[in-house]
Amino acid sequence: VVIDPRRTVTAEAADLHLSIAPDSDVALFAGLLDHLNRMGLRDSGYVEHHTAGLEGALEAARECGFPGALAATRLPAEQLREFYTLWSRSERVVTAYSQGVNQSVVGTDKVNAIINCHLFTGRIGRPGMGPFSLTGQPNAMGGREVGGLANMLAAHLDINSPSHRDLVRSFWASPRIAERPGRKAVDLFRAIGEGRIKAVWIMGTNPADSLPDADAVQEALRSCPFVVVSDVTRTDTTRHAHVLLPAAAWAEKSGTVTNSERRISRQRSFLKSPGEARPDWRIICDVAARMGFAGAFDYQSPAEIFREHAALSGIANEGTRDFDISACAELSESAYDTLEPFQWPRRPGEARDAGAIRFFAEGNFYTPNRRGRFVPTPVVLQSVTPEFPLILNTGRIRDQWHTMTRTAKTPRLMSHYAESFCEIHPDDAEAAGIAPATLVRIVSPQGTAVVRALVTERQQKGSIFAPMHWTDQQTAQGRIGAAVLAAVDPISGQPGLKVSSARIEPFAAAWYGFAVLRNRPDKITADYWALARAEGGWRIELAGAEPVEDWAAYAADLIGSGENLETLSYNDQNQASFRLATFSDDTLLGALFVAPQPVAVSRTWAIEHLSANEITGTERLRLLSGRPGLDQPDPGPIVCACFSVGANQIAAAVEGSAATVEAVGAALRAGTNCGSCRVEIRRLIDAAALKKAV
16 A cells, blocks of 8 residues: 555555545544544553553544544545555554655654554554654664754663763763753754854755755855855755865765664775765864864774764663663774674673564563553644645655755766656646646745646646755756745654645746757856756756847857867747757767747757767758657657666557566566666556557
8 A cells, every 4th residue: 555645656556545635644544543443453452551541542533533534635435444444454564654754744643643553453563564664864763873863862862851861971971961952953044044053064964955945044054154064075055164074975984874673784985085085973073172172082983983882872771771782882893893784772691683673562662651652643734825725745756866966966867857847737737827848936935946847647636746856056946945834843843845835837938948068068048947967968958038139159158169160050030949059070069959838859869969979961960850860769758767768669669569567678678677667667558558449
């Protein structure tokens, strides 16, 4: 079962897709808890001996019930019943949730509503069942273990607990320790913007793009008296740094990471750090020494830091806290170097991996009374207004990671989607006067973004979706964070990146353009542009609000200079279209295609000319036309990034004899490596079958 407002490729692979209304997860699971109670499916022994607070949770669930869940989720009644029945009758249930649950102003209630259902039925801590958080990053759990949040201390110790604070203070021989949680990310940058914080040190993240209300975040960084950034690459955040510290990259660092099953693994460097780059721990120690705290930060190796970390986890623990790796407190340097992956807890005197593989099957929760807590989850729905009638959802796409600081450097990954886009239901697009492939302006109370319109029935009516990845480095006006509401969950502090009120309107373009370039341009003069790496050079989507008087001069500025130049051009004054290709000797230096509507050019085919060693005669004229000849089939938009297989190539294989995903893979290799394009291949196969049937 996939629960998602959008019909994603994951949803298309599911047996049942619940396209719930945005942020209605609490109602869905509150209704489920009420259903489980009405069906008499309480695990009475487990609830009685291992939990507390059930009646409050049941009361909130009864207030919602099936009618409330039906109204909030806007699912068909028979589909909601099917899900409740399936969940009820299947003992082995894993509820895997990720950012759609967490990144919400009611994210804590969503998680609690899920946990309530598992506690109620005792479906937790046993093989094949339980709530399971799919964290957004590969070492999210490791970051929490070392206290990498504003509201916790290292080793899962609570900053709000006086005894825990005293434990850490005495362990570190510190004269004092913070007595209350620090500010979480959104509040932190709000305080910087208001001048209440005068200095900030940002390590390995890009808040200028990734946080909501991103324009306000950038303004806060501009106004902050002292900004330090540690990073491995230039980002929209590093440009605001007064001090930029070169940090070691992943392959250059040594340490440990922890995955979602509590398994700690050694990470060993296999590249030497370039230049003055240093590991984060070394940077912190060096800065501390310059500030006069050399004695407290006199670490010589990651192994020494890990030993201290392990020792702290066991102080005054005796099984009262979940995280305990104190058996590693005396590891030698060589033992640390050869450390094999292990699952915590790992206490002194216990055999390797002697701890419970799963927690909580027999209770023993890490709460003061050792009972799991039911939490009431009242249903609170988000509303829209006539001025902002749509729900803006943001998220990831298949081939990109976070703010593309690395993935945007890979032409193959940029070949799938080379610019940001907005998924819009056809009815919403028609109501707003937006045509497919035109540019759309997303407007919210926070700000605006301009992206490409992707009109599709996979998007729920009343909602729009835009990817989170694009930044000022790849596009003009395409940072979706500028349009995201800066509201947060009152408990977790997580921003509601999945639900912002917004409206859409056409971007009034006087012209559209597409260009392929051998060299990255020094400047791009356009109201809208999206720049992406391509094999052999660069590709750019362009648009302007005002006509350009001299297209030849515009193209020359964009393409740049070279030796032995030859230029071919075509200008249709009536159609307001223009095409130009410039060659240096026999190689393509750049080509520009302009039209009053989105440019009809075979982009994959045009890009291939950047890698061609010799382009002469007829082929130059074909390039200017924007279409290959009959002897050069157009591969179409890239579907399989691993092997650069286009949609037209897959369609041709299907037209032949490839009637299955496996058959397409055998013919073209598409879908045979990472497999992430297999659902898209299935779509093309189904579309061809439907076309034949019609």
